[in-house]
Amino acid sequence: MASGRYAKRLQKELQEIQKSPPHGIMIEEANNLDRWVVQITGTENTLYNGEKFRLQFRFNSEYPLESPEVMFIGVAPIHPHIYSNGHICLSILYDAWSPALTVSSVCVSILSMLSSCTEKVPPVDNQYYVSRSIGKTPKDTRWMFHDDTV
Amino acid sequence: MDDTLAQLIDMGFDPSVSQLALEQTNYQGVQQAIEYIYGLSTSNNLSGVKQGSTIGQTPPSSQQPLQSQKTLVDLTQGNNNSSNLTKTHVADQQLTSNKPKSQKTSLKSSIRESSETNSDDEYYQDVDDYEFDVPVQEIFTTNNSVIQARELIKTALVEIDNITNITETSPSEATLLLLHFQWNSNKLLERYYEDPDRVKQQAGVKAIDQYKIKINVPGQDCIICGDSLDQNNGSYLSCQHYACSDCWDGFITNKIKDGESIGMTCLSFKCTNIIPDIFVKEVVPKQYNKYLERLAQTFVDKNPNMRWCPVAGCGNALKADSKAETVASCTCGFKICFKCNQESHIPANCDQMKQWKKKCEDDSETANWIQSNTQDCPQCHSSIEKNGGCNHMTCKKCKHEFCWVCLGNWKNHSKCNTFDKDKVSKSESKKNLERYLFYFHRFNIHEQSKKFETKLRASTLETIMSIQNKKDKRWIDVKFLIQSTEILIQCRRTLKYTYVFGFYLPDGAEKNLFEYLQNDLEKTTEHLSGLLEKAEDKNIFDIKEVTNLASTKLRHLLEGVEEGLTLGGTKR
Numbered sequence: 001m002a003s004g005r006y007a008k009r010l011q012k013e014l015q016e017i018q019k020s021p022p023h024g025i026m027i028e029e030a031n032n033l034d035r036w037v038v039q040i041t042g043t044e045n046t047l048y049n050g051e052k053f054r055l056q057f058r059f060n061s062e063y064p065l066e067s068p069e070v071m072f073i074g075v076a077p078i079h080p081h082i083y084s085n086g087h088i089c090l091s092i093l094y095d096a097w098s099p100a101l102t103v104s105s106v107c108v109s110i111l112s113m114l115s116s117c118t119e120k121v122p123p124v125d126n127q128y129y130v131s132r133s134i135g136k137t138p139k140d141t142r143w144m145f146h147d148d149t150v
Numbered sequence: 151m152d153d154t155l156a157q158l159i160d161m162g163f164d165p166s167v168s169q170l171a172l173e174q175t176n177y178q179g180v181q182q183a184i185e186y187i188y189g190l191s192t193s194n195n196l197s198g199v200k201q202g203s204t205i206g207q208t209p210p211s212s213q214q215p216l217q218s219q220k221t222l223v224d225l226t227q228g229n230n231n232s233s234n235l236t237k238t239h240v241a242d243q244q245l246t247s248n249k250p251k252s253q254k255t256s257l258k259s260s261i262r263e264s265s266e267t268n269s270d271d272e273y274y275q276d277v278d279d280y281e282f283d284v285p286v287q288e289i290f291t292t293n294n295s296v297i298q299a300r301e302l303i304k305t306a307l308v309e310i311d312n313i314t315n316i317t318e319t320s321p322s323e324a325t326l327l328l329l330h331f332q333w334n335s336n337k338l339l340e341r342y343y344e345d346p347d348r349v350k351q352q353a354g355v356k357a358i359d360q361y362k363i364k365i366n367v368p369g370q371d372c373i374i375c376g377d378s379l380d381q382n383n384g385s386y387l388s389c390q391h392y393a394c395s396d397c398w399d400g401f402i403t404n405k406i407k408d409g410e411s412i413g414m415t416c417l418s419f420k421c422t423n424i425i426p427d428i429f430v431k432e433v434v435p436k437q438y439n440k441y442l443e444r445l446a447q448t449f450v451d452k453n454p455n456m457r458w459c460p461v462a463g464c465g466n467a468l469k470a471d472s473k474a475e476t477v478a479s480c481t482c483g484f485k486i487c488f489k490c491n492q493e494s495h496i497p498a499n500c501d502q503m504k505q506w507k508k509k510c511e512d513d514s515e516t517a518n519w520i521q522s523n524t525q526d527c528p529q530c531h532s533s534i535e536k537n538g539g540c541n542h543m544t545c546k547k548c549k550h551e552f553c554w555v556c557l558g559n560w561k562n563h564s565k566c567n568t569f570d571k572d573k574v575s576k577s578e579s580k581k582n583l584e585r586y587l588f589y590f591h592r593f594n595i596h597e598q599s600k601k602f603e604t605k606l607r608a609s610t611l612e613t614i615m616s617i618q619n620k621k622d623k624r625w626i627d628v629k630f631l632i633q634s635t636e637i638l639i640q641c642r643r644t645l646k647y648t649y650v651f652g653f654y655l656p657d658g659a660e661k662n663l664f665e666y667l668q669n670d671l672e673k674t675t676e677h678l679s680g681l682l683e684k685a686e687d688k689n690i691f692d693i694k695e696v697t698n699l700a701s702t703k704l705r706h707l708l709e710g711v712e713e714g715l716t717l718g719g720t721k722r
Contacts (some may be wrong), residue, residue: 005375005397012376035700045306045701064374098419099374105419130272 006061007033017104025107034059037073038107046115053077055110057103058137067097069139070106078120081113085130087138089123092116094143154180163187218478230663296481297456299465306446309335317342320427322412323355329412330354331453357427361688363433364395369650372397385433387425391610395433402434402441411444457491459484483607483636485643494643497711498650506650510590527706528557589653596646599679603639606682610635617687631685638682641704651711660714667707674700 010033017027029037036057042048054075058069070093072086081089092101092109123129133141157180158168167375172693173182287625313324313335342349371377374397383394393401401417402425411494414430416423452454459480468478470488476616477494479485485494495503495716527534529550534543543554551560614628648668657660678696681689 005400008377009375032512062404063396092419095421098417098421099397100418 005060006063010059010065013102013104020115022104022108024111025104028054030108036103040105040107040111042077043111043115047117047120048077048114049075055107057106064099064101067093067101067139068103068106069137070110071138077114078122079114079117080119080123081122083123083129083133085125085133087129087133087141091143094139154183158183185714219513271342295469295471296459297467297469298481299467300447301441302467303446306333306449307442309333309449310442312446313338317346319350319355320358321442321445322427325352325412325448326353326355329448333449334454337614339561355610356424358428359423360458361385361387361426361429363429368554371516374401385429387416387423387429389416389421391416391421391423391538393417398433399437402430403437406434406437406440409444409447411441412448432480457488460486460491460493483604483639485640495647495650496644498647498654502650502654503647506653509586525557528552528559556686586653589649593646593649595648600639600642603642603679603682604636606635606638610682610685613685617685619692620687623687623690628690630694630697631682631690634678634682634693637697637701637704638675641671641678641700644704644708645672645675648707663710664707667703667710671703671707674703 003125010024014027014030017025021027026039026041027036028039029035035058035103038055040053040055042053044050053072054074056071056073060066066127071088072082076082076084076086076115083089088110090109090113092098092106154177154448155168155172158171161184163171164517167187168183171186175182175186222549251386293412309328310321310324313319313328314321316339317324317327319327319679327338327342328335330349338349364382365384366382367386370384370392371381372379372384372394373391374393375521377383377394377396379392379394383396384397385398398417402414405414414425415421416425427441430441434441450458456467456469457478459468459482461480461482461484464480464482464484466480466482466488468480468488468606470476470478476488477485477496478488479494486492487494487496490500490503491663492503498506527535527545527548527550528531529552530545530548532545532547534545542551544551552558553560610631614625614631617623617628620623645668648664648671652661652664652668655664674696678693678700681693682694685693
């Protein structure tokens with residue numbers, strides 16, 4: 001039953017996102033139901049205007065009751081909440097996850113997080129965090145969400 | 151024959167004593183047997199030291215045996231003359247076993263019993279009786295209570311049920327009310343009758359909005375799985391976030407599993423509508439009892455004086471009876487620090503532990519690497535990582551040329567293979583790191599030993615059984631092994647944290663004394679550990695002795711730390 005929900009829901013999301021993709025969001029790879037790659041493009045008139053980044057989504061069979069594992073692959077944007085290893089400090093990906101959220105709503109949230117950024121700086125503890133989380137997924141981290149406004 | 155035996159037993163004699171007496175008197179009759187027993191004990195009386203008989207006992211049915219027993223108690227109480235033990239041990243031991251109240255005598259009798267079995271009489275004559283009378287010492291006398299999880303939840307559920315009925319609220323609302331009044335239901339009801347609405351508002355009880363369960367919602371899909379909701383499978387709260395019953399089930403089950411109960415909100419993103427109890431009950435009937443349990447658990451969760459035992463699968467709750475109390479022990483053997491909710495870490499304090507943990511996190515990974523991969527430039531002391539095979543190094547910073555192997559000046563350099571301990575020079579940072587590693591290493595070793603020794607807990611029972619079976623010892627004689635194991639674990643845990651304490655203790659007289667006590671405890675602990683690992687009947691007396699020794703050393707160390715070492719040191 002659970003796996004049925006997971007497959008059905010992802011199929012449905014895929015169809016919708018392909019039918020009417022939100023602005024700046026494009027599915028790059030979704031051959032498997034457990035790993036998607038989504039390309040996002042920085043919004044106009046923001047610091048990331050036109051820059052392209054790749055987001056990797058990993059789902060387990062508890063999705064959407066459990067959150068997907070989301071991180072940047074390739075070059076990650078320089079942003080106070082994004083670590084250089086691609087991990088993203090965003091509450092909705094962890095504690096504040098709701099099963100009503102979707103891949104596309106997550107992408108929109110991340111884009112808006114980029115858009116509201118006023119200075120391209122890495123997180124203060126970037127080096128420390130990155131060195132400590134080698135080989136770990138962002139879901140292993142106990143995130144503290146300092147500031148939701150950026 | 152059996153009749154006489156039965157009669158004797160009826161009179162209050164121990165079955166085995168009676169049997170023996172009958173055998174010795176060739177089954178002549180009850181009277182003879184009693185006389186035999188009586189005669190044995192009175193003959194002892196001649197050499198026994200007289201003492202007032204003060205020990206309470208269950209009187210046998212006839213006057214005679216009572217008399218004889220009293221004398222026996224006197225005898226065992228005051229008997230320092232072990233030479234006549236051998237003569238009398240049979241009757242003595244067996245008679246006293248009539249009277250289980252006095253552990254002292256039973257312990258003594260056990261010694262005699264064993265002398266009976268291995269007939270090693272001389273050995274027992276040499277033994278100082280007094281030694282065995284000392285019960286194994288308890289080191290910590292904490293007065294915290296341990297509350298069994300089942301009890302606790304039952305009590306809390308009754309309380310919730312009670313308030314639910316009186317105030318006509320739902321269980322979660324009743325829990326909110328109870329929490330607001332810190333589970334003082336009398337106070338709650340008093341205030342509640344004065345002004346129900348105000349109390350409810352203060353406690354955060356919100357009116358239940360409308361909700362629909364398992365109805366047909368034509369034209370809507372489940373926001374979770376996307377199924378259409380036209381088959382009486384749609385449920386929603388007043389916020390109208392439609393979802394099918396299956397998805398609600400999965401969602402609520404997950405939440406309950408994560409420990410949520412009060413204030414569980416709608417599954418939609420950032421929706422703050424609270425899911426009412428009745429909704430849980432009807433949509434996820436299987437989980438409803440679990441849900442109520444979670445409500446009951448808030449009794450501990452929100453109580454500043456209570457903690458859950460952090461051991462996986464234990465589930466007991468610990469309660470500190472006074473605010474001053476910082477250490478509580480659970481029946482599962484775990485000791486917790488009430489302040490920081492971690493394993494009890496005396497003698498180190500919570501702040502030191504915090505610092506220590508951070509240090510371990512920061513240093514442990516890099517430390518190993520630095521130690522194995524870098525050396526300091528002998529001239530400017532900057533850390534240097536070698537990036538090639540050649541051992542002729544040139545420091546990037548000060549251009550000093552030196553040999554990687556012996557750290558000597560490269561020019562005129564020879565005798566690179568001779569050990570010269572004066573030459574070992576190290577930078578400050580590296581010294582610090584080494585100091586830390588020294589303490590960390592020992593901290594770790596004790597932790598590992600403790601892990602092994604915790605496993606002894608399980609095997610101790612088996613050991614006790616096997617000693618009992620093999621050597622005819624009684625439970626009461628060997629059960630102290632359980633305590634010994636506990637004391638060993640306590641010593642280990644304390645030793646582990648003494649290295650944290652020691653790390654932060656500045657050099658000086660205090661530290662010297664501390665290290666002396668630490669070393670002392672360490673030795674005794676190792677001794678005890680070795681003995682316990684191969685516990686057998688031959689060394690149980692040793693074990694008891696070393697247990698008490700360890701217990702004393704541990705107490706000295708802890709008292710010393712508590713009272714200030716140098717002060718405590720001069721006192722002793």
